[in-house]
Amino acid sequence: MNKFLLPLLLLILSSSIFAQEKDESFNQQNFNVSNTRVTKDELYANTYLPDTTANAFYIYESGFSEIEDGREYHLFTNYEAKIKILNKEGYNEANITIPLYKGSNGTERIHDLKATTYYLEGSTIRYKTLSESKIFKEEDEKYDYIKFTFPDLQPGAVLVYSYRLETPYLFNFHTWWFQEDIPKVYSRYETEIPANYEYNIVKMGELELDQNDADIKKNCFYGGQSQNAGDCITTVYAMKQVPAFIEEDYLTSKYNYISRITYELKQITMLNGTVRKYTKEWKDVDREFRTDKGIGRQLKKDRLVKELLPAEIAGKDNNLEKAKDIYNFVRDHYKWNGEYGIFDKMNLKDLLKDHTGNVSSVNVLLHNFYINEGYQVFPIISATRNRGFPKKIVPVLSDFNYLFVLLEVDGKEYMLDATDEFVEFGQLPFRALNQYGRKLDFDNESSWIDIIPDGLSKITYRDSLIVHEDGTSTLKSQQIFGGYHASNARRKIEKSSEDEAILQALNNIRDSYELIHLDYQNEKNMDKELLVNYEIKNISQKINDRIYLNPFTFLFWKENPFKLEERKYPIDFGYKDVYSANILVKTPDNYEIVEIPEQQIIGLPNASGKIQFIAQQADDHHLYIRLHVIFSEAMYASGYYPYLKEFIDQLVKIQKQSVIVLKEKKDTLAEN
Template sequence: MNKFLLPLLVTFSISIFAQEKEHQFNRQNFNIENTRVTKEELYANTYLPDTTANAFYIFENGFSEIEDGGDYHLFTNYEAKIKILNKEGYDEANIVIPLYKGGNGAEKIHDLKATTYYLEGSTIRSKVLSENKIFTEEGEKHDYIKFTFPDLKPGAVLVYSYKLETPYLFNFHTWWFQEDIPKVYSRYETEIPANYDYSIVKMGELELDQNDADIKKNCFYGGQTQNGGDCITTVYAMKEIPAFIEEDYLTSKYNYISRIEYELKQITMLDGYERKYTKEWKDVDREFRTDKNIGRQLKKDRLVKELLPAEIANQENNLDKAKAIYNFVREHYKWNGKYGIFNDMNLKDLLEDHTGNVSSVNVLLHNFYINEGYTAYPVISATRNAGFPKKIIPVLSDFNYLFVLLEADGKEYMLDATDEFVEFGQLPFRALNQYGRKLDFDNESSWVDIIPEDFSKIAYRDSLVVNEDGTSILKSIQSFGGYHASTARKKIKESSEDEKILKNLNNIRDSYELIHLEYENEKNTEKEPLVKYEIKNISQKINDRIYLNPFTFVFWKENPFKLEERKYPIDFGYKDVYSASILVETPENYEIVEIPEQQIFGLPNAAAKLQFITQKADEHHLYVRLRVIFSEPMYASGYYPYLKEFMDILVKIQNQSVIVLKEKKDNLAEN
């Protein structure tokens, strides 16, 4: 009989959990059926699932359909109900609606209405937005409809609605479930003719509470037959949607914010003819071969003949020569700070002006390698803040970056000649965006990972001599490797004074006095930058005791992870090692009476490790060692609570570790 008990208990538990979730969802009694405002909504003074919210959506609804029998424009009816809890939430009353304008015309807004609801005593009052308070701001590619709700006050509920008309069917209306404030309920319905084939993708980690699809008969007249066509109807909905809050170690929020996206693949006409809108990668490869901004520029290797100095050109084709070519391009042709791969890329202009966009400089580097007989490929990608390019469907506007994949001495190197601070084989941090598309015109293009294999590092070797008055003199040698090296080089160049170098390179825990600073290898990307300090610290002396924290420099002053929950990955960009090795020397007439407790802490699956060791060498010398390893460049959101605890421990170790020294009794007696 017992074998039937467990499934029964599980089923019962799931039922209780579902009832509890539904009970919690309804516990504030909001109207999530429509935009009608209730007294309960006006009386509400907090949002229980997120008590930090200053405003939130109570209800949001959208319905999109393609016009039947007319110009076949896409119409989207939108309506929303927003609760303002306090004055800090007033920004949500400023509404901006972008309208795209292009070669096929401009998007339009119809029937825009907005009303503010509030209480006077126990009576519901309302104020309707005047038409003369609605403004249009014109831009190059978009116009912006702007307005602010009237009669704002804490506790108000804002309701607005409009119909958006667009002739651009390729990008069907994107529905944003997640925004920067939470939502009680958001629902999106579509009615799409069955002969319109869209790729539909749900982005983000939040799960749909409703995901329904059905067929509606004879809903669409295409103008070519008396018989109506069928439609696919869909309904997507989410409840209790948390705000999307951007935190450190994130590429682009658009990689992870929860939404529904559409892209038109093809339309099958009612006579059977198929009109394709989405290309395949083989089609794109073919176009790239002849494209004036990529294909033709990549074939202009003749332009670089005779440009390479003889002392480089006459070398054997090995890794040393490859590095020499890379350094030559980096030194003589500068990046103008602009991105893009399809516009303003012209090698003739680059060779004349010695400056160009990121693609021009790196195509030139590619052509030097090809002209010298190396195997090299251009790789198109996107910067971290631009979002991930789509893999399944080629969307060329997703790409804004180009670098070179070089084969030399049996190994592949990813190269970008636009950054003077990175080492050979290291892309700038801005380019670490997971993957890119390698263009191989002789075969076919393919995806390549953009994930650094090597660890980056920061290492401190400190000698701390404590004086009888409680002060101490620190001599520190700091070395930087990988991405920390390129960051250090850049900060040293940008800092005009020693004091600025110290502050820009380090998190300094306490008050200090800089005595001396020197550095080396700040321009040589083949070697690790070294920075040497001599610093006077002020420690705390109370009566016969000295209280000393051995860490002058800390890796993090505070925990960067502050959210209760994070529903997107933690992306450092590269693997990391931090180490601090400190030798503490105490005064002869003091004894060490207390040292920090040793700690070892790790993440599941050995994804990260922290080791803190304190050890007496003799009566007046103490070794303090801290080593922190992040073994992954990116962690799934499930690691967030562990990383948060990990960082709490690390910050506490560096900020709260105390060594206690006590003056010896015989010395006190003499005094």
């Protein structure tokens, strides 16, 4: 076997990507999934059976990529697609935008763009071809955008378009997106890669390939330096019945999970045997960081912070108390300007002068204060949640846009970020909870660390509810916020100027109410839990001689955020949390308690979550209600989705449908 073929072939054959047959429902609507020829069955179709909510869907999509022979060795990709429009809500799929990157090595180009709308006139197939004058180009600094809209659009139409994309940029080859925001009946991607081009090839997302074939094509590529042709690896990847990727709450970035094939050029072996490497190893990156004028040199500028620390802090022993003082000093005196990035716009001199800088500048300054005081501290490079996970296999520095520090003090490690005034010491901002980061250790070797918050974030309600004879009730409630819930609440209080706005911002309120009083404590003290106190009057709930009372004024969830039939990506809350409501209900003396809610205990698989609901009558006129909800994991695999969906459904029902029934005593009625 050609020595160039083995690494790539092993990569493909050893991956965990295996074809799986879809169920018998595949293509039961007789769609043509072999090419872009449009059939009457496709034009008559008025729904897509695997997803009856779809407004449009791909019937067929195909791509083929190859590197041309010759001097330039550009990458060419032939693309074609056939899209069914079911109704007017699907018209947006007729607006096509093709981005063309332009960089220092040239601009991507598009050739042979064709687009046609097919529709029925009676029982006759008609078509309208896109005029070249209706193709437009917009541009910005990095991209040209080719845009057009299909002509003669109408419900039931089938849209067909194709083009040939040329690019001089081979590093990422061509990413193939199996999943988009509408479903696909069939999507297929073929490649022909010269054997001396070695790529790291990765399938992203949880969907399995239905076809994953690799073969060797002899004498397919002439390098121009020899009359002997080189071999190629040919691959075919295909998926059928691909569901739409629909973004739902508790998702980091869709780019972590949307199903696709990605490429990164590792190296090219020239025909003379020399190897040109394109992908670095982490040890190479570590070496560059030591001398880099951005991170490397800035991390060594601890001399800039000498004598900046107040004497009352600098004079303390190097313990946890002093570490907190340093952290608070930096956070209070140097502000984040809202910008990210770790390789540019980082300048400590500017930060010290202006007292504002990007996220990395502020945290590098924090790092240097600790270094100057003799603490053990390391910079951590990472990415924000909405950016996606950095790749672990190979260092792709553009994946990173965030930097914080890891402090070791008194035998414990603390992850610190001084850019958020609402987080406590040892707590990262929510935006930074992106699973893992890279610890830079210039004396030894960098390594990956997990970014998992310690402990549970909490919301606790301590309610005292007094029911009056007219059915109204007065509530005194103390709400306790800890961890990330406290950070969120403090931020909302800061933005709200009136009591009513604070009440609305912090709570889901079940019914109409009248706010009588509100106050809060520890809103600026991050070391303590946030306390918010309310007094509220609820509306009348009396019908004839009975009072119907729901004891829950405040709801943990007003509705279930999980609405999909199926979710093929994890549920990422970011942190573990617990919710508690402890309610003491006092009823009127002339009423008896005739009905209380039933006790419920509901659990998630593997003890990963639990709801405990208890309603107990303490005496003739006092009830005790307790609702305790715990999520023991910060992230749940997609297999948990149906259980979590039902779990929160039950929680919403408990809070919305729990009823206490009070009945006026007979002797009282007789007196009346």
